[in-house]
Structures are given as C-alpha cells and as structure tokens.
Amino acid sequence: MRLTLSVIKADIGGFVGHSSVHKDVLAKVREVAEEGKDKGIIRDLSVLVCGDDIALVMTHTKGVDSSEVHELAWNAFKEGTEVAKKLKMYGAGQDLLAEAFSGNVKGMGPGIAEMEFVERKSEPVIVFFADKTSPSAWNLPLYEMFADPMNTAGLVIDPSMHEGFIFDVMDAYTGMGIQLKTPEELYDLLVFIGATSRYVVRAVYRKSDGEIAAAASTQKLSFMAGRYVGKDDPVLIVRAQSGFPAVGEILEPFARPWLVEGWMRGSHTGPLMPVAFKNAKPTRFDGPPRVIAAGYQIADGYLIGPSDLFDDPAFDHAREECNKMSDILRRQGIFEPHRLPPEEMEYTTLPKVLEKLKDRFKLVETERPKFSSEGEIAE
Ligand code: F6R
Ligand code: MG
Numbered sequence: 001m002r003l004t005l006s007v008i009k010a011d012i013g014g015f016v017g018h019s020s021v022h023k024d025v026l027a028k029v030r031e032v033a034e035e036g037k038d039k040g041i042i043r044d045l046s047v048l049v050c051g052d053d054i055a056l057v058m059t060h061t062k063g064v065d066s067s068e069v070h071e072l073a074w075n076a077f078k079e080g081t082e083v084a085k086k087l088k089m090y091g092a093g094q095d096l097l098a099e100a101f102s103g104n105v106k107g108m109g110p111g112i113a114e115m116e117f118v119e120r121k122s123e124p125v126i127v128f129f130a131d132k133t134s135p136s137a138w139n140l141p142l143y144e145m146f147a148d149p150m151n152t153a154g155l156v157i158d159p160s161m162h163e164g165f166i167f168d169v170m171d172a173y174t175g176m177g178i179q180l181k182t183p184e185e186l187y188d189l190l191v192f193i194g195a196t197s198r199y200v201v202r203a204v205y206r207k208s209d210g211e212i213a214a215a216a217s218t219q220k221l222s223f224m225a226g227r228y229v230g231k232d233d234p235v236l237i238v239r240a241q242s243g244f245p246a247v248g249e250i251l252e253p254f255a256r257p258w259l260v261e262g263w264m265r266g267s268h269t270g271p272l273m274p275v276a277f278k279n280a281k282p283t284r285f286d287g288p289p290r291v292i293a294a295g296y297q298i299a300d301g302y303l304i305g306p307s308d309l310f311d312d313p314a315f316d317h318a319r320e321e322c323n324k325m326s327d328i329l330r331r332q333g334i335f336e337p338h339r340l341p342p343e344e345m346e347y348t349t350l351p352k353v354l355e356k357l358k359d360r361f362k363l364v365e366t367e368r369p370k371f372s373s374e375g376e377i378a379e
C-alpha cells in the first residue's frame, strides 16, 4: 500500500502577539481536521504547534497534492480563523491568502511538505517544525544528515546508504529546480544551498533506488502575497533508519546551533533553538527562532506518537549556546549582521527615507562640509 504523509501548516492568529496559539483556536482546527478521519479523507491525524503556527500531520492514501486532503486542511484553518477572529487573536487568518479554496493549498498561504512511500516493516519518521525562520533553515541540517560523513556515520559504514543521496534544490526567486548527486556533486551542491537567501532544498532521495528520504515546505509567503504577510515558518519530514540516517544522525545537526534568517520582524539573524514542545514559545525579541522535532512510528498508516525528540537534556548545551549567540547578536541592535541586509528584510522604511532625503544626497567631495554657527550646512 502506498501511503502519503502530508504536513500542512499555517499561522491563523497569534496568542499573545506572534508568540503562540490559543487553545480554543487549536481545538477548533483539530475538531474540523478530525472529521476528515470519519469521512475517510485521511487515515490519521496529529496536530503540532510551534510558536504561532499550527501543523496538521496527516496520513492517507490519496497521493501528494490531493485536493480532498488539502481542502480538509484549508477548512480546518478557515474555521479556526473564525475562532481566532472572535477572540481577536493577533493577525487572525494571516496565512489564508485566498478567499476560497481552489483545489490545492499551494500558493494560497499554508506551508506544505508531503511524501508518498510504501510503509516499511517499521517506519520511523521525524517531522521538524520551526517558527520565526524560513525553509532554507533546513539547508544546513539536510546537508549534514544526508551528505556529511562527519555527522552521519552511516554514509561511510552502512552499505545501504553508502552510495549517497540526491538533493532536489530550488531557486526561490525563479522557481527553477535542479537535482544534484552526493557525494560526487557535493561542492556544486554547496555552492547553491550555502546561499540560503536564494536556494532551498525541496527534497532528498536515496540514490540507490530513488526512494524519498526527506521533503520540506518551500513556500515563500512574502513572494506569494507580493507583500509581507508573515513568515514562511517551515516544516520538514525526514524518514529514519534502515537505509536512511538513524534518528540520532538526523537530530545531531541541531545539537550544534547555527544562524538562520527570520527573527524579529523577519528582518534579523538568530540561532535556531531546538526545544521541547512546551518551550516552542518565542518571546525574547520575538525569538530566538525555535524548532521542534516530532517523532512517529507509522503502523498501517496510523501515526504512533508524537515523541518529543528535543525534550532531552543532551540538547541543553545547544539551548545554552543559542542563548549566548542571542546575547552576542542582540548587542548589535539594529546594525548588520544581526539586522539582515536591506534586500532580505521583511520590513523596511528604506525607500521612504531615501525618497524623503534624496535631494540632500550630494556627490561626496574631498572637502569636508562646512557648517554655520547655527549648525546649518553652509552652501
Ligand atoms: C512574526 C514575527 C514578529 C513580528 C513582529 C511585528 O512572525 O516575526 O517578530 O514581525 O512582532 O509584528 P507586527 O508588524 O504584526 O506588529
Ligand atoms: Mg504570526
């Protein structure tokens, strides 16, 4: 039986501000999505929260891009939005860009990661879910999980992984994609995916048999709406064990924090902090960016789990390091590189300020400007 795992997520209103989700909003989304089980649209459902975002983790047999499954998620978020509006949650319905559902949630606002596979004898999967960042946040950990033998010992010593993996990469500006093989095209791959402001890993496949190993959400909300409407906080599905990296190899990149884009106003760099579900509430300067890891064993299409995989003292050092990195970055205040370069910021006043002051820009001369005794610039 071919099973599809679909993770569809949206921010339909924050409690308080952009920090988390109100329980009544969550309850409504869950109630509507659960109805999909009774109607036979999906087999099983698990609901996750990270910051102000809700993710529906769903199993079914309708394949990827199923309009029935997408519509179910859309309706759940739509009805949840009604509750969010009633409670005047912050930014209620912000990720539901279209007025009505039209067959597929792609391009409509919600983020989506999906994959189809034949369930193995035992099928461990991990769903990563992050807030206050963007899909390219997965580039570095995906590289380490599937192409870095210093992280994933299996690439060297497990015969079922030794041939390597294929990375499906997209240029977020043009929508063009390319598939690159590792290890042989590793340096070419890194030319692209190291440029996280532009290139994003969409999926990873095992080279020996083309089996899907990982799938990420690649929506860029800011581009979809043509204006800023919220962060494209991403999800990622990774299959584990028996020919894929072990659970510990998949989680290991997160033990060594790195910097991602998307903190405060989508305009700052910050460390991605791996946290237990209960700590996925970014409140310091609206951050720092958070990531949770939900582990499942899939049994006949049912989601056994989630297991809260970052709820482990072994990630305490990573969290401490994230706090130290945050202190260092916060010291920079509004100065780069904490603040993102102008073209990467979600919010900017630059064009307005430039326009206001355009006549005062003069070609710089070697002489210093002269000021009158009143402090005015002398002609
Ligand atoms: C939201 C986010 C927040 C907001 C900030 C300002 O994902 O990153 O940092 O950008 O709280 O929000 P507004 O403009 O809605 O007042
Ligand atoms: Mg929000």
Ligand code: MG
Residues within 6 Å of the ligand: 011, 051, 052, 053, 131, 132, 231, 233
């Ligand atoms: Mg969010």
